[in-house]
Amino acid sequence: MTATCARGQPLVDVFREAAGRMGSRSSAWWLVEAITGAARTDAVSDPARIVPPGECRRIAEAIARVGSGEPLQYVLGSWGFRRLDLICDRRALIPRPETETLVEVALRELSALGASAGEVPARGATVVADLGTGTGAVALSLSAESASLLAGLDVQVLATDLDSGALALARENLACLARGDPAAAARVALLEGSWYGAVPSLYEGSLSLIVSNPPYVSEMEWSELDPEVRNFEPLAALVAGPEGTEAIEEIVTGASRFLRTGGRLAVEIAPHQARTVAATAVAAGLVDVRIEKDLCGRDRVLVAGLAGVRRD
Numbered sequence: 001m002t003a004t005c006a007r008g009q010p011l012v013d014v015f016r017e018a019a020g021r022m023g024s025r026s027s028a029w030w031l032v033e034a035i036t037g038a039a040r041t042d043a044v045s046d047p048a049r050i051v052p053p054g055e056c057r058r059i060a061e062a063i064a065r066v067g068s069g070e071p072l073q074y075v076l077g078s079w080g081f082r083r084l085d086l087i088c089d090r091r092a093l094i095p096r097p098e099t100e101t102l103v104e105v106a107l108r109e110l111s112a113l114g115a116s117a118g119e120v121p122a123r124g125a126t127v128v129a130d131l132g133t134g135t136g137a138v139a140l141s142l143s144a145e146s147a148s149l150l151a152g153l154d155v156q157v158l159a160t161d162l163d164s165g166a167l168a169l170a171r172e173n174l175a176c177l178a179r180g181d182p183a184a185a186a187r188v189a190l191l192e193g194s195w196y197g198a199v200p201s202l203y204e205g206s207l208s209l210i211v212s213n214p215p216y217v218s219e220m221e222w223s224e225l226d227p228e229v230r231n232f233e234p235l236a237a238l239v240a241g242p243e244g245t246e247a248i249e250e251i252v253t254g255a256s257r258f259l260r261t262g263g264r265l266a267v268e269i270a271p272h273q274a275r276t277v278a279a280t281a282v283a284a285g286l287v288d289v290r291i292e293k294d295l296c297g298r299d300r301v302l303v304a305g306l307a308g309v310r311r312d
């Protein structure tokens with residue numbers, strides 16, 4: 001970082017300098033913590049701790065990348081999502097806080113299915129499809145969290161993506177999950193293809209939950225996004241088409257073919273799309289259509305279901 005860096009530099013100075021250069025104390029801490037392994041409290045409890053020259057150099061390089069507009073998450077190479085630390089790079093969208101709400105809603109829907117004994121399949125697994133999995137954020141979280149929340153339900157997750165690069169990244173994240181929670185990882189299958197085209201036909205009429213955070217930006221909106229997003233995150237993960245609702249419509253209209261009776265659908269949307277996509281769900285014959293809000297109080301998740309109770 002500075003000239004003294006040749007001999008290493010005290011942690012507290014490294015942090016101060018990083019915050020000054022980045023113009024953000026929280027970003028500076030993410031970066032310093034990720035590279036040095038130091039906790040924020042170490043700057044107070046162990047202010048003389050020396051950051052070795054190699055780490056100082058890596059911090060300086062990382063600050064330069066962030067300064068050139070690259071998202072911090074890609075520079076760090078990993079990012080937290082719910083309980084997971086996911087590998088992040090340009091092959092897939094950076095998982096967003098809004099999508100943590102999508103997972104929350106999906107878990108609630110699964111939980112409600114579990115509580116409603118008449119709607120739980122008498123045999124076999126509760127199969128969930130995460131369409132457009134990217135890093136695997138949604139699929140891996142659902143598998144990892146459903147085990148404790150839904151004891152007794154054998155949840156299997158099909159995680160799909162059209163993009164082979166994104167799927168390769170999801171596979172790396174799945175391998176990380178397997179090291180900490182092998183049972184959760186074993187419940188996830190990765191499949192390549194376009195939306196329902198990736199889901200084997202044997203699952204028609206048998207999915208308990210379809211969940212998706214599809215691209216939902218219009219071509220026009222894309223040109224107004226932050227350069228940090230436009231220049232680094234995959235176009236195919238963001239833009240759906242001229243309207244922005246094209247992918248959501250495909251997922252909503254195809255849902256009744258793959259859901260079992262009583263099955264549920266949860267799709268992330270942009271707040272301004274709420275009315276349109278709710279109408280699409282009603283027109284597609286889905287029931288119990290509603291919109292859930294994110295933590296900022298904005299319309300964020302379309303929820304709907306397939307009518308009927310399975311009789312065995």
Ligand SMILES: C[S@@+](CC[C@H](N)C(=O)[O-])C[C@H]1O[C@@H](n2cnc3c(N)ncnc32)[C@H](O)[C@@H]1O
Pocket residue numbers: 092093094095096099131132133134135136137138160161162163166193194195213214215216236237238
């Ligand atoms: C908004 S990103 C969401 C990624 C991840 N689920 C998340 O929430 O962080 C949308 C994902 O959909 C994928 N995708 C785009 N078009 C697709 C299609 N036709 N079929 C399947 N996946 C598609 C993209 O490659 C991208 O990974």
